[in-house]
Each structure stands twice: as structure tokens, then as C-alpha cells.
Amino acid sequence: MITSKPLSDYTYEELRSLYDELSGEYSSLCSQNLQLNMARGKPSPEQLDLGADVLDAVTDIKNCYDANHVDCRNYSDFWGLKDLRHLFSEIINVPESNVLIGGNSSLTLMYDTIARAMLHGVAHSPRPWGKEEKVKMICPVPGYDRHYTICESMGIEMIPVPLTDSGPDMDIVESLVSNDPLIKGIWIIPVYSNPTGDVYSYETLYRLANMSAKAPDFTIICDDAYPLHTLNGEFADPIRLYELCVDAGYPDRPIFFASTSKVTFAAGGVSCIAMSDENFRIALPALQAQFICMDKLNQLRHTRAFPDMISLKKRMLEHCSLLAPKFSLVEKVLDKKLAAFEIASWNRPTGGYFISLVVMEHTASRVIQLCKNAGLVLTSAGAGFPHSIDPDDKYIRLAPSFPSLDELAKAADILSVSVLLASLEKKLN
Secondary structure, three states: OOOOOOHHHOOHHHHHHHHHHHHHHHHHHHOOOOOEEEOOOOOOHHHHHOOHHHHOOOOOHHHOEOOOOOEOOOOOOOOOOHHHHHHHHHHHOOOHHHEEEOOOOHHHHHHHHHHHHHHHOOOOOOOOHHHOOOOEEEEEEOOOHHHHHHHHHOOOEEEEEEEEEOEEOHHHHHHHHHHOOOEEEEEEOOOOOOOOOOOOOHHHHHHHHHOOOOOOOOEEEEEOOOOOOEOOOOOOOOOOHHHHHHHHOOOOOEEEEEEOOOOOOOOOOOEEEEOOHHHHHHHHHHHHHHOOOOOHHHHHHHHHHOOOHHHHHHHHHHHHHHHHHHHHHHHHHHHHHHHHHOOOEEOOOOEOOOEEEEOOOOOHHHHHHHHHHOOEEEOOOOOOOHHHOOOOOOEEEEOOOOOOHHHHHHHHHHHHHHHHHHHHHHHHO
């Protein structure tokens, strides 16, 4: 291969020679008939195996009672088991009395919350959101595609705001929110954001809590999906958003969600929703019409496996030992094969589940197609944007968690060649 240097320094002849060489390498990769997948942040089988103690925690008919003598086989305890509510309250820093335990999916709780807001409103709503002429929400980009799918399914207008390494651009957020009463909320993932891995700064959280909003019912939808998901063995400082909102005089502003989907089992964990007394007062009639109690046997399994934060953090360090080498491998391949060309950049997350790759403008879709042709499936281009439209077509989300190290090495090779080929195509054309 021609000596690596910034692609902008190549002559036309050098670009053509490099393209021909890479085309041969790409054809060789395609001929291997690989089936690789880095599309979604799925825990690997080895990570799921860590949850064996959860499955073994309830083994016979005589041990179905929790520490508070609740028979977990029966109806009751609408709010969820006390010990699990306490554990989640420590994870998200919200009082235990304001935590309700859900099923295995926090996404379900988020959808229900937005649907209830459309039907009934939230605290301080002058009317149900669905009665407004229009409902708008701020969407930091790139962000989590399923948040935006919820909005799209309900006809909510999404306003993209750039995500910085300390959170959404707060100058833009404050300007928008202070002037438009139809902007009802913002989605945030404050610790190890999806897909950039950023941690919101204290200043960002302070400004979110204290900013003036034209809508009296402006709501922060806080998806606290990765608060303990370290990749370097160090845990991020707990966020204090609830406390900041209370101190600012807006206790009803935040609504929190969390789950153990990437702690125990993606298909068999537990989730929670946490919010103010006033928001629960409005939500409870609909919630109580919806269910009598959630799966307390599964809650019991989790409280026995994780009686305290110490045991939970120990488990997350075990996950870290499996995940960190995978992230490191992908980063090393990208460093070796792409860095010198100066056509792409990528973050080096200290936690979470993703690497955010930024390629040359208007080439991300082509990169993903080239990868697919060579046997590597990635999340579609634009997935981190409302309506899956990235106006610059440059962001690609990588999920290294599920494949084995050998598979990741092959996937990173395909990815690197595809990024370079797509860039060369653009340069040559």
C-alpha cells in the first residue's frame, strides 16, 4: 500500500493507485462470505453467562419470600419490592419513595410516559399534550434512535441540537426552550451517552435544571441507561439531576428511567421509572389501570443477586473485563489503518456500549453499504438522528459488544477498508 499520509496530500495518480489496491483487498474480503454484526449494543453470550446467579436465586417454592416477607408469587406490591426500589434509588439518585419498578424494558416505560403525557399531560400541563396544536421535543444528536422512534410514532416534532462532549449545546437549548411553549421536553442520556459515550458535565445538568422554560410543563426525559457501565474500571460520578431540579424549584421537571438490561439479561432484567410525587399523582390512575403488579419473582432474583451497590459494581467490573478488550481492539485497528489518512475520527469512550465513528461528509451510507456487501452489518446511516436523516451523512454507530475478538478483528478490517474506499470514491469523482 502507498505510504499513509493525509488523503488531501495525495496526487490524482496516487489516489487511483490506492483505490485499485484497496479494491483488490475489498474483493478478497467479500469472497470470504463473512457474517458479522456490529449493529446493536447486545451483550455477548459471555456477558449473559455472568447472570447465572440471578437464575439460581429463586430455586424452590419455599424461598419465594423477600426480606420483608412479601410472597413474590402473588399479587401485591404495585410499586415493586422495597429492596430493589432502594437499589435503583442509589443508581439514579432519586428518593426510594419516588421509584416504581417496571418489567424488563425501560423503553416500554418511556413509551408509556410519553403516551400518558399526550393523553393526560404531566405536572403543570395546561392541557394534555395531545390537545396542543403541536408538540415538540429537543433531541440531542447523534442520539438514541429508539427515543426518536417514540416521538415519530406519536407525531411529535423533533428538534435536533448538537451533542457536545459535555452534553447538548446548552446555548441552543436555552434559547429554544425559553421562547417556544410547544417545546415540551428534551431527551437526555447523561452518563456514557448513546452513541458518543460522553458524560454530561455538572454545568450542563445545572443549566438543564435551572433554565427558564416557556412551557410550564417542560420535562427532562432522562434515560439513565449506562450509569455503571465502565470500560476503564472507574465509575463515573453519580448524576445529581433530581437534586438540582429540586433546588432550582422545578422538582417535577425530570423523569428518570433505568434498567438492568445490560447488567443481567437483555431480555429478562428489571427496569424502573422515577419522578416527583405530583407526576405520580397524575400518572397513577393510568398505571393502576394498566397492571396490578410487575414480575416480583424476577425482582426477587435481582435483589438476591445484588443486595447492595458493592455487589452491583463488582458485576459491572466483570462486564468491563469482557468489554474493554473489544473496544480497545477496534480502536487499535482504526488507529493503524485510518488515522494517518485524516478522513475519519472516532471517540474513545470510558464507558457505555458504543463507538461513534465520524467519516467524510456524505459517505456514511456508502460505507455501510460496502460493509454489508462484505458481510458486516452496521446500524443504518442516520440512525442517531430524527427520522433517520443525518444531513451530513457522516455518523456511524459501532457496537463492539456482541462479536468475539476474532470476529471484531475481521469486522474492523472490513470497516477500515470500506471507509477508505468510500472516501476515495468521493475524491476521485
